[in-house]
Amino acid sequence: MAKVKRVKNVWELAKPMGLGKKFRKEVKKRIKNSTISFELSFLRTKNNLTQKEMAKKISSNTSFVEKFENTLNGDMRLKDIQKYLNAFSGNENISIRITKNKITVKEHYVEDKDHDKKM
16 A cells, blocks of 8 residues: 655645746745635635525626636726625625735624614
8 A cells, every 4th residue: 555645735745746936936926816805705605605695695696706706806896896795794894904915804793783772
């Protein structure tokens, strides 16, 4: 039986295949340029929504959600981000912060002060 080698990271797998520094640089660039879509996809799954359910919430189709969640940051349209975020209505405040080296998407719970008055 062949011995299974444990690897610490994807780079250990890529090196024997001849994928060196250029590959690593390209992967890092792709990850850096996909942070918004990754965060929004994570937000959807955190809220226990499938792509199909998300599509229904935003009056779109599964194909749109799938493509949107795999879009590079520079190719995203603000109106699509807003459309996607509107699906998370309720007592949540979602912010996107863009700095020189980092993009973060945060979800904050906002207490509904009028909740008791409505009941």
